Every structure is written in C-alpha cells, then in structure tokens.
Amino acid sequence: xxxxxxxxxxxxxxxxxxxxxxxxxxxxxxxxxxxxxxxxxxxxxxxxxxxxxxxxxxxxxxxxxxxxxxxxxxxxxxxxxxxxxxxxxxxxxxxxxxxxxxxxxxxxxxxxxxxxxxxxxxxxxxxxxxxxxxxxxxxxxxxxxxxxxxxxxxxxxxxx
Amino acid sequence: xxxxxxxxxxxxxxxxxxxxxxxxxxxxxxxxxxxxxxxxxxxxxxxxxxxxxxxxxxxxxxxxxxxxxxxxxxxxxxxxxxxxxxxxxxxxxxxxxxxxxxxxxxxxxxxxxxxxxxxxxxxxxxxxxxxxxxxxxxxxxxxxxxxxxxxxxxxxxxxxxxxxxxxxxxxxxxxxxxxxxxxxxxxxxxxxxxxxxxxxxxxxxxxxxxxxxxxxxxxxxxxxxxxxxxxxxxxxxxxxxxxxxxxxxxxxxxxxxxxxxxxxxxxxxxxxxxxxxxxxxxxxxxxxxxxxxxxxxxxxxxxxxxxxxxxxxxxxxxxxxxxxxxxxxxxxxxxxxxxxxxxxxxxxxxxxxxxxxxxxxxxxxxxxxxxxxxxxxxxxxxxxxxxxxxxxxxxxxxxxxxxxxxxxxxxxxxxxxxxxxxxxxxxxxxxxx
Ligand code: FES
Ligand SMILES: [Fe+2]
Numbered sequence: 001x002x003x004x005x006x007x008x009x010x011x012x013x014x015x016x017x018x019x020x021x022x023x024x025x026x027x028x029x030x031x032x033x034x035x036x037x038x039x040x041x042x043x044x045x046x047x048x049x050x051x052x053x054x055x056x057x058x059x060x061x062x063x064x065x066x067x068x069x070x071x072x073x074x075x076x077x078x079x080x081x082x083x084x085x086x087x088x089x090x091x092x093x094x095x096x097x098x099x100x101x102x103x104x105x106x107x108x109x110x111x112x113x114x115x116x117x118x119x120x121x122x123x124x125x126x127x128x129x130x131x132x133x134x135x136x137x138x139x140x141x142x143x144x145x146x147x148x149x150x151x152x153x154x155x156x157x158x159x160x
Numbered sequence: 161x162x163x164x165x166x167x168x169x170x171x172x173x174x175x176x177x178x179x180x181x182x183x184x185x186x187x188x189x190x191x192x193x194x195x196x197x198x199x200x201x202x203x204x205x206x207x208x209x210x211x212x213x214x215x216x217x218x219x220x221x222x223x224x225x226x227x228x229x230x231x232x233x234x235x236x237x238x239x240x241x242x243x244x245x246x247x248x249x250x251x252x253x254x255x256x257x258x259x260x261x262x263x264x265x266x267x268x269x270x271x272x273x274x275x276x277x278x279x280x281x282x283x284x285x286x287x288x289x290x291x292x293x294x295x296x297x298x299x300x301x302x303x304x305x306x307x308x309x310x311x312x313x314x315x316x317x318x319x320x321x322x323x324x325x326x327x328x329x330x331x332x333x334x335x336x337x338x339x340x341x342x343x344x345x346x347x348x349x350x351x352x353x354x355x356x357x358x359x360x361x362x363x364x365x366x367x368x369x370x371x372x373x374x375x376x377x378x379x380x381x382x383x384x385x386x387x388x389x390x391x392x393x394x395x396x397x398x399x400x401x402x403x404x405x406x407x408x409x410x411x412x413x414x415x416x417x418x419x420x421x422x423x424x425x426x427x428x429x430x431x432x433x434x435x436x437x438x439x440x441x442x443x444x445x446x447x448x449x450x451x452x453x454x455x456x457x458x459x460x461x462x463x464x465x466x467x468x469x470x471x472x473x474x475x476x477x478x479x480x481x482x483x484x485x486x487x488x489x490x491x492x493x494x495x496x497x498x499x500x501x502x503x504x505x506x507x508x509x510x511x512x513x514x515x516x517x518x519x520x521x522x523x524x525x526x527x528x529x530x531x532x533x534x535x536x537x538x539x540x541x542x543x544x545x546x547x548x549x550x551x552x553x554x555x556x557x558x559x560x561x562x563x564x565x566x567x568x569x570x571x572x573x574x575x576x577x578x579x580x581x582x583x584x585x586x587x588x589x590x591x592x593x
Contacts (some may be wrong), residue, residue, distance in 0.1 A: 002576060016434050016513075016514040016515075019513045019514055020513035020515060020516070020517060022511075022513075022517055022520050025521060027161075027520065028522075030524075033525075068266075087524075088524065088525040089525075090525060102219045109525070115524055115525045115526055116525065116526035117526060117528050126583055129571055129572070129573070133570075133571045136377070136379075137377075137379070140377055140378065140525075141238070141377070141378040141379070141380065141524050141525065141526045141528045141529065142377070142378070142379045142380070143379075143380045143528055143532060144379055144380070144381055144573070145381075145382060149535070150528075150532060150535070153258060153531055153532075153535050154525070154528055154531055155163070156161065157161055157523045157527070158161075158523075158524055158525060159161055159521050159522070159523075
C-alpha cells in the first residue's frame with residue numbers, strides 16, 4: 001500500500017527538531033505597505049501607531065475624491081503614483097468614511113493587482129449599511145468591526 | 161510573522177503552560193464511545209494536552225480517565241486487568257477505582273489506610289453523544305457539559321471520525337480558519353468538479369457560485385465565542401453567496417453547509433505539542449443520515465479520512481508522501497495531487513514541521529483572519545493567566561452554533577442577513593444553498 005518515494009527520502013526528517021529545521025536567513029520586509037485612513041476617527045487610530053519603527057509602511061489620509069493622498073506631515077501626493085509600487089493597501093474607516101475616495105483607491109489598487117485589506121472601526125457601536133457598502137467591494141478581506149489593536153497586529157504580522 | 165515567545169505561548173499546551181491552562185477550562189473530546197464498547201472492556205490509552213492517561217469502563221459501566229502509570233513502580237495500566245469497580249495493575253496487584261483511588265494494595269498489611277493515601281490523578285470522563293469528553297481543569301471551574309449540536313442530535317443523525325495529525329494543534333486550527341486556501345488546495349478538475357466529485361458535497365447550488373467566482377472576498381466578524389469568517393462570492397445580480405465559518409475558542413470550527421448535505425466541522429485537540437487529533441463530525445439537524453451518506457463517511461469521503469484498519473492513522477500519511485498522485489496533480493484533477501479534503505489538509509500542515517516556526521512566515525494582508533484569531537487566542541490566554549478572566553466558548557450559549565451558507569442582498573451585513581440561522585435550534589434545519 002505504501003509507495004516509497006525514494007528520491008526525496010533524504011529530505012525526510014528524523015527528529016522533531018530536524019523536521020522543524022529551516023535555513024536561517026533574513027526575510028525581506030513587505031514592499032511599500034500603504035495605510036490609508038478614510039476619515040478622521042480612522043486617522044486618529046492610525047496616528048496612534050504610525051510612530052512605531054515600521055520597515056517601509058507609509059501612512060496617509062485622503063482627499064474627498066481619492067485622487068490625492070496626504071502624508072502625516074500634510075504633504076499632498078498623487079494617489080495613483082503613491083500606490084504604484086506597493087504590494088498592499090490597508091484601508092481604515094469608521095462611519096465617517098469618504099465613499100468616493102475609498103472607491104478611487106480601491107479601483108486603482110485593483111487595476112494594479114495590489115492586495116487590499118480593510119479595517120472598519122465601529123467605535124460608536126453601530127455599523128451603518130452605507131459604511132459597509134462603501135468599503136466592502138474594495139477590501140479583499142474586511143475586519144468588521146476591527147479593534148484598534150488589529151491594525152498594529154496586522155502590520156507586525158506582515159512585516160510592514 | 162509571530163514573535164517566538166508568542167508562538168510558544170500559543171502552541172504549548174502541557175500542564176502548567178498558559179495555553180494548557182486555557183484548554184483545561186473546556187470539555188474536550190477524548191474517545192469515541194466505540195473505543196470503550198462495553199462494560200468491563202479493555203482499557204484504552206489516551207494522551208491529551210501532553211498527559212498520558214488511561215481510560216477505563218468498569219464492569220459496572222462507570223467511565224474513568226486517570227494517569228496511565230501505576231503509582232507503585234510506574235507500569236502502564238494499559239496492561240491492567242479490568243475488575244469490578246476498577247482496574248488492577250498486573251505487576252504487584254495494586255487496584256484502582258474509576259477515579260484513580262487505590263482500593264486494594266495486597267502487599268500491605270494495613271491495606272485500607274495505605275490505600276487512602278494513594279490516588280492517581282484522574283479526570284471526569286463523560287458520554288455526550290457518541291463521544292467521551294473530559295475536563296482536565298480545576299473542578300471548581302468546571303463548565304456545563306458540552307452542548308455542541310453534532311453531539312446532542314439523535315445518534316442516527318450524526319457521525320464522528322478522528323485521525324491523528326502529526327503537527328501542533330494550531331497548524332490544524334489555522335487550516336480551519338484560513339478560508340482562502342479552499343479554492344486552491346481543495347480545488348481541482350474543470351470548474352468545481354472537485355466538489356461535484358464528492359458524494360457529500362455534490363449537487364448544491366452553492367457549488368456553482370463557488371466555481372463561478374474563484375476569488376472570494378472575506379469578512380471577519382467578532383462573535384461572542386470567537387469569530388465568524390464569511391467568504392462571499394458573486395451570486396445573481398445584486399446578491400452575494402456567503403459561506404460563513406464559525407470558530408469557537410479555542411479549537412472548534414465548522415465548515416459551511418452545501419445543499420441538504422449533512423453539515424460538518426472539527427475539533428482540533430492537542431495530543432502533545434507535536435501531534436493533535438483532528439476530530440471530524442458530520443450531522444444533519446433534522447433527519448437521519450442516509451445509508452449512502454454514512455457509508456461514504458466511513459469510507460473517508462468529505463471531511464473524513466480513510467484510516468489504516470484498527471487505527472486512527474490515515475492510509476495516506478507522511479510515510480508514503482500521502483500517496484501523492486503526480487499525474488492527477490498535473491492534469492489538475494486533484495489540484496494538490498492528494499486525494500480527499502482531510503489528507504489535502506494534513507499533508508500540507510504536517511509538511512510545515514511539527515511546530516511551524518512562525519517567525520519565518522511571510523504573511524500578507526489577506527491573512528488578516530488568521531492574524532486576528534491568533535490575537536484573540538493570545539488575549540484569552542493572557543487574560544486567564546494575568547487576570548483570572550473567564551474564557552469564552554465553554555458555555556452553552558457559545559456552543560449552540562451553526563455554519564451557514566446563504567444568498568443575501570449585496571448591501572447587507574451578513575450577520576444581520578443571517579439572523580438566528582447561526583443558532584442551533586432543535587427541529588429546525590440548517591440554512592444552506
Ligand atoms: S507497578 Fe503496579 S502494582 Fe507494582
Ligand atoms: Fe482545508
């Protein structure tokens with residue numbers, strides 16, 4: 001019944017320790033994670049963790065149309081250009097979400113095959129349908145409701 | 161990526177470890193009732209949460225679960241002789257009752273006084289459904305008996321199997337939560353025939369939505385006992401097809417149903433830090449399983465596995481590279497080349513090593529569900545350890561849960577759309593398409 005697979009048999013570990021062995025070399029950071037807050041309350045959550053020593057993550061707010069991202073220092077930059085070389089865009093929102101802006105960013109990410117995740121903070125306890133509808137089509141995965149700490153944990157986990 | 165200390169925290173479940181303490185606040189499945197089939201039957205070894213135990217059923221019908229090793233000189237009581245009221249060690253004849261209390265030490269003159277001081281560590285072993293459950297924590301904190309629907313419907317409506325998995329429990333659990341692997345690992349064949357090929361999934365309308373939209377979106381929603389993970393795909397105009405997987409802390413997950421097929425799910429129970437039991441159940445809330453369904457389950461279809469007769473080790477296992485079929489892998493008939501959902505999962509989860517080094521992961525944003533689940537586990541462990549905070553998931557309110565498959569209008573939060581379809585309700589069928 002058992003068909004031995006001789007050729008790769010030398011790769012079969014004997015002890016648990018050996019089985020767990022992995023070549024040890026440094027892992028690359030994620031590439032240009034962009035975190036965009038789509039309203040003021042979300043921005044506050046973002047500012048709460050933006051000062052951590054991240055590898056390459058960059059944090060933004062956004063104008064009403066989504067065409068401009070605004071860095072934490074207040075500098076406006078063209079959105080499409082800013083996400084161009086990113087591998088993931090993380091969208092933060094609460095009930096005050098700017099629907100047009102999230103659609104513009106979401107579309108730009110989709111066109112460039114950039115991964116998207118959304119964190120929807122519902123601090124006032126009530127999730128509104130229009131908020132959900134605004135972000136739902138644009139975040140491949142959506143945490144709803146998200147806790148503030150989820151943002152930090154997510155960025156740590158993806159080596160942002 | 162996960163810090164090494166947190167990886168240790170979540171993966172170690174032996175006595176005295178923080179995660180071990182959390183697990184010891186829940187009833188966990190230990191044996192199928194068939195393993196102790198009649199009064200006075202032979203004892204069975206059971207290792208759980210790194211404790212080696214022996215399960216007995218006395219001639220009087222009392223179940224017991226105790227330290228595997230005789231208090232005298234450490235002989236395994238697997239070799240013991242089941243006698244009235246208990247089990248006798250064959251080496252020098254010490255005898256224990258079902259609670260591990262020594263009741264006869266023939267070599268001692270003052271027998272009863274000596275006995276009073278000898279007791280093996282023991283735990284309750286209780287039959288609920290076709291499963292024998294144990295609770296290994298502080299007796300004062302013992303929660304109500306388990307009320308999971310699969311274990312409380314009449315016997316004819318439910319079937320449970322188990323298989324040993326050579327990996328830490330968390331690897332197995334994460335597979336149950338990680339819905340994004342389903343279209344890959346469990347995919348295959350031209351457009352969804354993977355599902356259609358299995359008698360326990362075939363013929364559901366949901367299969368068409370699955371095949372028609374292979375890049376689902378996910379929503380992860382907080383739930384009282386854990387999380388709900390919704391995978392949505394396009395359905396008819398203006399609608400989404402939702403498949404919702406509940407996770408209840410620490411180690412219970414359910415797979416969303418397909419058509420009127422029985423619904424299924426898993427318990428991922430640590431044996432020790434490098435092995436776990438994958439318990440797999442299938443049940444229908446309102447009708448008996450058909451003969452054909454039961455036969456398919458016994459044969460290893462669906463979430464079950466084909467095991468080596470007389471054991472719980474799958475026929476396809478690490479020794480034979482899970483009988484991977486490179487031809488079928490190449491043609492795509494089985495995307496992974498491995499047959500059957502259970503072994504598709506175990507082959508890859510075991511391939512990660514007994515305890516995967518999570519510092520070496522390269523997680524991506526769409527792994528947010530797994531990241532969230534780890535965070536919840538960690539928080540539950542730390543809250544219990546540091547603040548003696550009561551865990552969730554060990555009370556009936558959190559256990560009367562179901563997975564759901566449903567088509568909803570595009571603008572509806574799935575939790576709202578599903579309503580009480582998440583609730584296990586006696587006599588009410590599952591919500592499914
Ligand atoms: S070892 Fe069991 S009675 Fe001596
Ligand atoms: Fe799987």
